[in-house]
Amino acid sequence: MTKPALPETVAGFPNLCGAEAAVAKATAHTGPAYLPESAIDFRRITSGFAIALHMHQPLIPAGGPDLRTAGIISNLKHMMDYPHVGDNHNSTVFHWCYKRMGEFIPQLVREGKHPRVMLEYSGTLLHGLRAMGLDDVFQALKLVTCEPKYRRCVEWLGMPWGHAVAPSTPMADYRLHVRAWQHHFAGLFGLEALGRVRGFSPSEMALPNHPDVAYEFVRIIKECGYCWLLVQEHTVERAADGHGIRMRHLPHRLVVKNSRGEATSIIAVVKTQGSDTKLVAQMQPAYEAQGQGRVDLAGRTVPQIVTQIADGENGGVMMNEFPPKFLQVTTDFSDTDHPPINVSEYLEYLESLGITENDFEPIQPIMQKRVWDRFKDGSGPDALEELLAKLKKEDHRFHMEGGSWTNNISWTRGYEHVLGPMEEASALFDKKVRQAGVPPTDPRYRKALFHLLLTQTSCYRYWGQGVWTDYGRELCRRTIDILKREF
DSSP states (O other): OOOOSSOSEETTEEOOSSOHHHHHHHTSOOSOSSGGGOOOOTTTOSEEEEEEEEEOOOEEEEESSSTTTOEEEEHHHHHHHSTTSTTGGGHHHHHHHHHTHHHHHHHHHHTTOOOOEEEEEOHHHHHHHHHTTOHHHHHHHHHHHHOHHHHTTEEEEEOOTTOBOGGGSOHHHHHHHHHHHHHHHHHHHOHHHHTTOOEEOOGGGOBOOSHHHHHHHHHHHHHTTOOEEEEEGGGEEETTTSOOOSOTTSOEEEEEEOTTSOEEEEEEEEEOOSOHHHHHHTTHHHHHHTTOOOEEETTEEEOEEEEEEEESSSSHIIIIIHHHHHHHHHHHHTTSSSOBOOHHHHHHHHHHTTOOGGGSOEEEETTHHHHHTTOOTTOOHHHHHHHHHHHHHHOTTOOOSOBOSOTTOOSSTTOHHHHHHHHHHHHHHIIIIITTTOOTTSHHHHHHHHHHHHHTBTHHHHTOSTHHHHHHHHHHHHHHHHHHHHO
């Protein structure tokens, strides 16, 4: 197996920065990564299904009795240290969940099947697992990530290192999250493996809909080498009329434009709505694919793809029902007209037919149709904010907070007591580090970056009140202290 060309850790911190040129070279994709090794006959199949498993554990200041001095540890370790509190008894099952694909894939391949799975692991989870000494997880994952006979079955998805929510994270910081994850992944699995990471999965499926933020979000993802983006069905609308999308099981083209008139786009693959963990645990996408046929696209007849993502460890259905169902469905659907497939090999097949991004129906983030109907192209940020204020006044349902996996959670409203310190830490990093020109190879840069990225983990907002916001505020305090003391 390929040995990593980058170190996994540097001076006690995960490798988050400093090898930007090597990472950029690895992610400057020049050809297909999966189709040449795929055993799927896309000319014959009528549809396929793709599942992705999202894995995450935050890092928390809980390695001691005093919040202000406690060591930063994985939430999984905290669960294992206190197994009789709440649902912490699930921690050993979680551990198995993080490595079990490294067991299932080789087993199914030995049986002559064609398993497929997409994996998305946060950087905080990966660092926490290694710090706990759970090396068996990495041995299992490295086997299916790097071994040629298995790697065609497993597609990794990129994500922000610290599980940051895009609509409410400064885009300059979000770029750091994206590049940090790529550094860390390359340190674990090698630059060659990083070169096969083509799709991006935003944390909480959160897609910005503020035009300027959405534009920067997509621009960052593309500049970091990603070819496609996973989007939640109800976070987007058809660019032509603002209505919901019709062909959910075909790729789309996410088009974004900012207030200055600059535009860009990226391929978007739609995750359909539903009870995510239940749908994936019971492998519902496989059965939905059975009802889908080939359709016309850009003058070609192509198979459709049913795509779904869920937490890979949370909930009884994922812990208990998913393993036997995944094995059964992979066995039953391999070599059928509706096989398991991964998104990148599917997109590479379409590209081999001459179908490109421009052939896909254009979509945009929700509520933007109402903006563009009344905004003069290129009028600038001030004119945009004036219009947004008018639209909010006219309709209280109108917002620019973005969309995510659920419609009933805002990632900004009600979190001011956490967002304030987060914004202070971010502004100070910008002043003391970015504007000061401190290079990413400087040890102080890496230390400050590690702490800054931790402050933006979504968990500190998702739970709203209590110990989780205490964790978030404490990490902000430490970050601010580092920036003031060491720069």
